[in-house]
Amino acid sequence: MLSQELDPAILHNNNNRAGLPVRDGGLGIRRVSSLALPAFVASAASTLSLQSDILSGYVSCDNNFLQSCLLSWSAQFVDIPEILPTKQPFWDRPGLLADKAVVESSLLSPHSRVSFLAAFTQHSGDQLFALPIASCGLHDEAVRVAVGLRLGLVLCSPHECRCGSMVDAGGLHSFVCKKAPGKTIRHHSLNDLIARSFSAAGVLVAKEPTGLSRSDGKHPDGLSLVPWQNGKALCWDVTVICPLADSYISADARDADTSHKELKYAGLDGRYVFGPIAFENLGVPSASARQLLSDLGRRLTDISRESRETSNLFQRFSVLVQRFNAVLLHDSLPDRDCTYY
DSSP states (O other), X not given: OOOSSOOHHHHHTHHHHHTSOXXXXXXXXXXXXXXXXXXXXXXXXXXXXXXXXXXXXXXOOOOHHHHHHHHHHHHHSOOOOSSOOOOHHHHHHHHHHHHHHHHHHTXXXXXXXXXXXXXXXXXXXXGGGSOOOGGGTOOHHHHHHHHHHHHTOOOSOOEEOTTXXXXXXXXXXXXXXXXOHHHHHHHHHHHHHHHHHHHHTTOOEEESOTTOOOTTSOOOSEEESSOOXXXXXXXXXXXXXXXXXXXXXXXXXXXXXXXXXXXXXXXXXXXXXXXXXXXXXXXXXXXXXXXXXXXXXXXXXXXXOOTTHHHHHHHHHHHHHHHHHHHHHXXXXXXXXXXXX
């Protein structure tokens, strides 16, 4: 069972969450009111000596306005250091932490807390750094669903899914519905992106190789045809989970999903290294996926000499997961005249 209503406290704190930086679970759309004081103080502190040289002998160098701003900042946060820091993050960070604490205090349900925790996990917001190119699937609807999931917004009107289950305003059932055709397409698209990334790094691979079977008789999603690590070939398996489902609310349950994948491949020949590649539909890659993509990104950098290969790789996977969130949501709607594949 999934929660049937969005937490009202989240709805009242959307602006606060959107105003947080991406790494703190927001959209990075900063409010002018929160930036004005830190920006001015940092700028004034970094130019004090220049101001003194320019104004010396003409007017008093006493900066009463700066002093009043420093007192205002100190009253809200901590004491002012003797030597004024010139970096804006020093003056900005206390306010961000205060805003973040306000948001966290409003998260009353387990689902809202999981959503917020996922939002400031490493790589969860990578799609926000990708250019919004429509030909890459970042059309308005995909962006709307991605932002709505990140902030806990209403995504749709409650309705009956095509499978007969009820979908709440957050669209949660649509992301776990076993009859959604988009889930199969998403799986193949992710696997294809992984295979193409390996090929770009000069690693020959085969998708869904025959001759390798896990404990349940199914095949892995891919196999490298050349050694990947310690003289062993790599076989991988891809999965996407919804952490808002009750079965995944606890971190232990999400870790157990990866462990379950590893157990299924425990009987493989020792010639292979198994790499489970798991993503949450909120954008968070598993620890094993982060490690594998980081290693792959370094190999791409060695070939292209482009230092951003790793970040671009994470963005491509993040964008793909978010695109299919919109697809799955529309799979649950009664009218499917418009497709988003």
